[in-house]
Amino acid sequence: MRNKVAGGILCAAMLASLLSGCGSSIVDQAATKETAETAEIVQQTEEAAGDKTDLSEVVPLKFNIATGNKSRTMTYNQESPLTLPDGTVVTAGMLKPMWSYVEKELNSKFSDVTIQDVKANDMIQTESTSNFSGANIFGGESIAERLMFYGTEGKFVNLTERMEAGYMPNFKDYLSKNPDVKSAVTAYDGNIYHVPYIAELNQIARTFVIRESWVTGLLDAEGAAYDQSSYDVHYNGFYVEGNRRTGENGGTVTPKIGIDIVKKTDQSIIEIQNALEVKNGETLTKALIQYIADNYDYENPSQLFLGEAAAYDIDEMIALMRCIKANPALLTEGKASAVWPLFVRQSNYREDLLRLSTYFDGVKVHGADSYGARWYIDENGDVQYTYSEEGVYNVLQYLSMMEAEGLIYSDAYDLTEKTNYRSTLWGTDTGEAPSFGFMTYDWIASSTADSLNPDTVVILPPVANVNGAWQYYLDNGRAIKPDGWAISVAGSTEAEIQRACAVMDYFFTKEGSVLQNYGLPINLESGKTYEGPDGIQYPLFTPWVYETSNNVAKGDLSTFLRDWMGCLIPIGYQKEIGFEYQYTSERGFEGWALLQNSTTNFATYAGKGITGDNPNYYKMVPPVFSLTSRQKETISDTTSLDTDDIVEYMFNIVRYQAKGNAPQGAEVAGSYEEYAAKFNERGLGIYEETYQAAYDVMTADK
Incomplete structure (x- = not known):
């Protein structure tokens, strides 16, 4: 697997889920057809992207991913141990299973240095006083604007430069296919400093x-x-x-x-x-x-x-x-x-x-x-x-x-x-x-x-x-979330920056996307899929996943994957609708079909x-x-x-x-x-003027 991490392309299922509409006659069906054809070509060619990252040496990385909920971090914080299907026992204080898996796949050593119940905004405020020197990767909920701002201040790694230099090829490829996402995460200086959590775009929320x-x-x-x-x-x-x-x-x-x-x-x-x-x-x-x-x-x-x-x-x-x-x-x-x-x-x-x-x-x-x-x-x-x-x-x-x-x-x-x-x-x-x-x-x-x-x-x-x-x-409609993660400049060596880029890029490979959306390979039925109400085939959970979810999380599959397995937390990745379909009741499936077969229109970034x-x-x-420093000051001082x-x-x-x-x-x-x-x-007037100026820069041709 380690030789594949840097190469490869987004999987066809992810692309199809991303750009397929809700089946409405109002949604642009031509775009959906074109997307499906593109996904098929991508799946057939599987061109290597040529990532420069060297994974031959073990590189330790420190993470500070704050969610305000100790159950929702990288660390396993449940009172009772979790026994995986292969017999592995996960106990309090260990990395959750998904993160242990990624650690091995990327030949790294992960340390979760997060204060386990701290809110993301509080974490960013505290860590900014030390130029984010306490970890390699910082992230969490509702902090994208702060990550962008501190990126323009030189505190987080310029990912645009890294992609131009040959790193993060899968994320770069994803952005080229999704210009709305690229525009949304590009700072006023024309560069990207964080990888966002992207919900199931072109789907009803x-x-x-x-x-x-x-x-x-x-x-x-x-x-x-x-x-x-x-x-x-x-x-x-x-x-x-x-x-x-x-x-x-x-x-x-x-x-x-x-x-x-x-x-x-x-x-x-x-x-x-x-x-x-x-x-x-x-x-x-x-x-x-x-x-x-x-x-x-x-x-x-x-x-x-x-x-x-x-x-x-x-x-x-x-x-x-x-x-x-x-x-x-x-x-x-x-x-x-x-x-x-x-x-x-x-x-x-x-x-x-x-x-x-x-x-x-x-x-x-x-x-x-x-x-x-x-x-x-x-x-x-x-x-x-x-x-x-x-x-x-x-x-x-x-x-x-x-x-x-x-x-x-x-x-x-x-x-x-x-x-x-x-x-x-x-x-x-x-x-x-x-x-x-x-x-x-x-x-x-x-x-x-x-x-x-x-x-x-x-x-x-x-x-x-x-x-x-x-x-x-x-x-x-489902949106790009104000969540994600970025790489610290002051807290990282060059080797750590390169490995951190590989970690972020991994979740835009086929294997990484499936891992973050559905869980470990041992949690999925090998060679089996199920068909969603949109007609697309998705990975199929094993009975162990449902049984364990019922036992420890009252049947809430989303909570189980986040709080026990470590998937689906707000790091940078593209979420697939297939996960949600899979734990939807028959009546819920009928509800999806009702909407998808109707003329119901909904909001998207394309805006059709x-x-x-x-x-x-x-x-x-x-x-x-x-926002620039001056714009932030204007908002703070006058509105x-x-x-x-x-x-x-x-x-x-x-x-x-x-x-x-x-x-x-x-x-x-x-x-x-x-x-x-x-x-x-x-201060409504200056508030609108300031955000209009920021929006003009974001939507300008860079």
Whole structure:
């Protein structure tokens, strides 16, 4: 193997996974075909890249990879030993199995010098005071911007120069095939100083998952015993007055090629429900059933929300949530007096609520799958800060109306609350004190896990006017992460730099990619693969992997590979979707197929989508922006937008505006002018100008 480390090429499966779309008719199929052909050629030729690294001598390397979680480092920190299939016993303090394997393959001696539970940003801050002399390789979560900055200051090795000199040929080859990644990791001086963690590009990230039986039980069951408790309404509707859905304004939509769904009237279900003289579980639900019958040709009313022909909009979603909220006894068989229609996984995910903005005429909030990506690219190619915009303020008002009706699990606003709400609201049905939730916006594999709740299914997103075109859209494609690793200049000899380059490059070889994505060769069925819902063949885990994961990690395969085996931690590599497919339930597979066979479009770095108002609408922003020293000082000295309290200010609107119950001292913007003033006071103008300048440099032809 040691003679192969430097040579070789990315495997075809990785390339196909990287550049294949979700099977949507909207995704550029020509690009997918071209990628598949390229991958086949690469696999057939297997040209050696000619790496200059000499692996004949043992070279020790020190690593400082901080994640803020001692279970997620290179060192095995579990209390109980792990016995591998070949009889090897791994105990606390040893390198995790994957890192021991890489150590041997690259003829090195690895030392993990990380303070095991330190956060990456704290580690970088501390180590910068000694010019990063304490290790050869530094890395971790959400530190890419810092790695780029210190690289331009001469603290980390210039990888561009190393690649030009013949080192890291596989990473160089990867960047040549993926110019969006290259652009995203190139610093303002035109050089690359870190290798990023790259998620499963050109794949949907998160989506809507619900309890299926609650929809069918409410809308399809004859003689259901609906609840009679009084219900108070606050939400006034979006598709009302001059924005009614009819004709060109979303009167006909196409969830799947060959299926056209026509809304027959301009009725508003929200207006119908709001006008009811008596509002309770029965009247609200029967009004929705009658509305569906009057406006659509479904065999069963639940089909407005479920399956390949679903065609609901945001108002119809909220109308269903009302029916959910108003019928707790029916839905829980009397186990609960309250249920929560919409929830996020935990409080530090509360900004996921803002992702509903897409369905209020395509308002942008996150330019990538990160809450820190608060930018979008406008029709002129300029970046705009989303949180300050009037459209976002309007969405906060709609969310506040939903909050006033009890449609949102309100504990999520408190950042001091650390509960996993998905586990609580979906995973306690049969417990002594069950809690019940209906819908979340999350990852398919984990949200449809049989061990969590066997009733959860993926649904299509709401239909909406996005970028001036009626469509199904998820503004949540998988992204280049702000994670990765870099090589210290002060902490490394030339021999150590060369070996560190070989380590980083290894994870862009075929063997290294499989190792990091799936685990040791003894964890995989030799010569066997399985077919994902995208039609691609992926490595197949042995029964030992599943059995051990069940025993030590409650069946969470991702946690097992990270915390016990050492794979999948945020170093520089390309993650494959095949891992996620493999631990997805049958219902999760069906969810992937539902989305991939639909017309659902989603955000990518290529930014292709239905022609509309903004040609850059579908294009994701870079994971981080490379700032100069002066630009960093400008941001630090004259702006204060990168703080939690600005988000708190936004969520004050959600929590208190509609109910008018703000506690003393809580600022609640009563108008957009008042809302925008807060951002302007915090230096919005200079903030946008500074990041625009950085973006211009990043996207310029270098």
